[in-house]
Amino acid sequence: MKKKSDKKLGMERPISRRDFVQGAAVVAGAAFQSGALAAQGRAMPHMTSNEGGADTSAIAYPPIKTGMRGSHSGAYEIAHALARDGAVLTTDEPITEHYDLIVVGAGISGLAAAHYYQQRFGPTVRILLLENHDDFGGHAKRNEFHQSGDMVLSLGGTHNLEWWRFSEVVKTFMADHDVDYEAMRDNMTFAYGRDAPNSPAMWFDQDTYGTSRLVTNFNLSAQLSDEDIDSVPISEAGRLSLKQFYRSGPTLEGWSEDKAGRILANTSYPDFLRKYGGLTEDAVQLFDKEEHGSWGLEMRAISAGEALWEGYPGAHLFGEEWSQDSAGYPVAMWPDGNASLVRLIVAKLMPHVAPEATADNVALARFDYSQLDEEAASVRLRLNSTVIGLENTDKGVAVTYASSTGKLRRISSQHAVLACYHSIIPYLCPTMGTAQKEALKYQVKVPMILTNVLIRNSEALNKLGVDAISCPGRLHARLFLFKGISTGGYERSENPSEAVSLVFWGSISPPKDAIDIRSQLRASRQQLLDLTFSDFEREVRTVLDELLGPAGFDVAEDILAITVNRWPHGYAYEYMQLWDPEWEPGKAPHQIARQPFGSIAIANADAGASAYTHVAIDQAHRAIRELSDSP
Template sequence: MKKSDEQLGMNKSIARRDFIQATALTSLGLMLSTSCVFTNKEKESLVKDYPPLKTGMRGSHDGSYETAHALARQGVQFKNPVDTDEYYDLIIVGAGISGLTAAYEYRKKFGDESKILILDNHDDFGGHAKRNEFDQSSCMRLSWGGTMNLEYTSFSQPVLDFIAELGIDVNALHKKIKFDYGNDKPAIWFDKDTFGENILIPGFSMYSRNEDVIDQIDKFPLSEQGIEALKAFYTKDDNVLEGLSEKEIENVLYKTSYTDFLEQHCQLPKEVVELFIKATDGYWGVQPHSLSVAEAVSAWLPGDHRIGESGKEVRGNNESEEVAMFPDGNASIARLLVCSLIPDVCPETTAKTIAMAEFDYSKLDLPNNATKIRLSSTVVNAKNEANEVAVTYVKNGKTIRIRSKHSVLACYHAIIPHICPELPDHQKKAQQYQVKHPMLVTNVLVKNSTALDALGISGAYCPGRMHAKVFMTKGVNTVGYQPDYNKDEAVPLMFWGMMEPPARDIPIHAQLRGARMTLFQKKFEDFEREVRTVLDGLLGPAGFDVAEDILAITVNRWSHGYSYSYLDLWDKKYKLSEAPHEIARQPIGNISIANCDAAASAYSQAAIEEAFRAVRELK
């Protein structure tokens, strides 16, 4: 029998609020344990409008998308803007890593005295590099609400130089982290709603062969045939491509979906294949039925041991597993850039102290700043006029027009045709091709890790639930962030994944748009009910009280999440300069374009490199 909302703790005010009110924070400051020492300045900062502390619905939060939707979906015209006397050398649309890097590089090219304005529709900077900060327990707890890894072994030299210029020692960051996305003590959890009963299998990972725990498959809620087939899949080493021609092998690797491979070549029944469906949700935002064998194996799904020498080839194409990581993910890069652009926001902060640095958001948009960041401001038009650019934006219901010598559009491609209608039709078409993958990151602060420790797990793969995976974020204890995670200390749990597409046999863009709409239409209470249900079933047997042990919930809803990257099953091979992203990023007049879409890559290094290019194009 399902628990009621009241039994799940849905009536608890701490998880129901959409953000932390100043009055609540004032009380919180009085209740903080003496184990955390706060200065007067830090206590004062708790009552300010500090976006990283906001809980509830974040990411594409209320107030961030309505104006853009009115422009793009309803064709609303924002007429009669108020002209101001503001004039800048550069106006940037988007305060993500690309936009902030563009400002940084522009000053290097045109001088530190350059007047720059960065406009962003969200109430925080960083784009998908979002910092989630919790102060509901005795000490600060950090997690990340979007982009998190620095895959530094694949960085180009210019990006490595840029990172070093910000003072970031990626090797030191890598050496100090002890975190593996819950894979150090993995588990798979079958939920009662989907599989008829709650079954936890500690030690089992969907991303390895599980030879040490192969007998645990006997506990899976599968038919006897399914259990034996899955065991055979993991234990056999025969090459299922033996006897095929080179061309036939290539077709299997790059033109066959991973799910078809499992079913047709490895003889796994559909019930078993379904267990893998959510395995790439958080990592890719595309499910294995739409990924090739090579793509899925490169994303750590098992199967390379069944394709002979080809397994080494496709597994070798994978990004290095060596990553550097800040406690708040790549939000620290955004914060370091802001510190460089507007030092008064956080004076004397370095890459070694950035995690614990106090930011004063009231200093972002002061009249005397050479560089300003204006949040909650949605750009609705950017237009070349003679030798300048006129930019129109909406803030607090007012439509305002300002001008600059140059502009960089560091927003996602799909909105640019609506912002910049003077672009040629073929470029607009290319921009619309790049439909972003929806992404969901939900952070839940719980009182302690006692239940997970008792179960012997650090996370679990949940094949029947909304979020594909949940795991503790312990172990990213660097750059001044050294939480004392004893058994009584609060710990963030991260849920990540995506929404199911409306169908699997429709084109990939339709899948992504449908999944995005499903994600966008859900309310905060839908996500809250989901994580409470999962934690009750997963951790309840170990003493977790779902109504009392959840301190806060932050939902990072990214309806427009990962940048579209070309997929083996869906995209043709383009000639140099003819791919949609290359056409889409072409400058026009004094306007250039910088974002991950411009690289057809969702990685932060791509955002940085595209900012380099966009600034180079400005004359």
């Protein structure tokens, strides 16, 4: 198949101008449903596809910005100058403001830290949260679309609550914010990937496989039949190797537990498939990106033991039954991911920002961003502010940050909490001890991408009978239709003729010569930062043209908006069998890293070495407990 030109893909289509034509409906919908635009007397948001979402008229309400979001332009350059280029950023400015607590980073951990500080020291304490992005929530971001006339919500990062490991602290936190996660679960029909109602499916693209083929009811983790495997467009030898593997008897049943444990922990899953499953290279490649979403990693970074635990095939070689039962997994979601949790925390800390917000209406409630940094309020949240230095003093902590104008400012507090990424902390606190700095640098976050594509309707997907698709050959390893969640006052029918977000989801494959895990993560991060919005747009349009075009989807007309949420610093690093030793109790890097430093305590999901919302909350709770009564 001949490659389509950018013009045929609709790349030159001014999405912004098309939105302009639909303008009246956009503004009415946005203002009515979120209240934010109307209240701020802002001009209509014109949705752009520009790098950095250059729609300045929409700055007052960031969730509606499209284009390059997540770690957007302007948010990270100063931090990179400090950490990557060794820039020396100092100022003699006098200290102008003083707080009881300054929190660095307004993600879930930073916001939870503010909550726990109020609980410990009383409701009248003065707290300032400094955040380098133009929106609060950290990874838990909301993408809000109005281009179809109605409000369509989607997630920009953190997806859901997985409550099977909630501590009593987290359960109480949820109750304090009126979050009934079990009821939320009852209000959702959405399910991911392999559990989705019309799925799973795998799409083999023209560029990678020489043919465009969508195979429905196809799941590499289930026991594939010979007939299923015949649909896979790889070499004859590759298909044969798959057939032999999936129908294999218990060839490894004779291994002792000790031998199995040792080999599974020290062999990457692709190597296991090659060596013990007999798969050819092109058959192994089918698995490469399967964990781009859940782990954010290429399969070669994952041990065979971890992969089998995740349900990937191979346990049958040890005589185990095939099983695919994940229906009972306790997961609850809001229609904007965990951004609704963030909104509930903000509304509790700063009631004047969202006076009407409750757990029952949080998806629709108005949030007035102009009130976030209100001088008279006891809790203030200052966006577009990158902290560049903290110093313990005899009165507490002196903090230097770069304001939204780029001007360096100095402020102080009795206590501080670093709820930001751990890898930046050694540069913010240069006088910290070497061992702690090294431990903090151990946390190299996993890059992630979540691209929302607002499509006019889902009729083409409906026609094809799919709603979640693996794409082993493409940039985003998986797509899923994001619908079926009615929580927080948001209700949207699942009518296929309505606009909906198709989520392109995954990570970035590192170059093959990036061997150790940190080189892989750093190389993927750089690749992610090097991709422009146009690169993403072209990719999305190419995929949808080839995949859905035959079912009537017109990429030039049916894409209403694109928001790329790039997260170069995504998941917190979790220790892995192939890359990390067994640490002695209390000696793991995250445990050394999170020790208090004078009047500064350390939170963030990194402090738990585990990329979960409940971990971010638990770590905030611990950090506040560790602060002294006085500096």
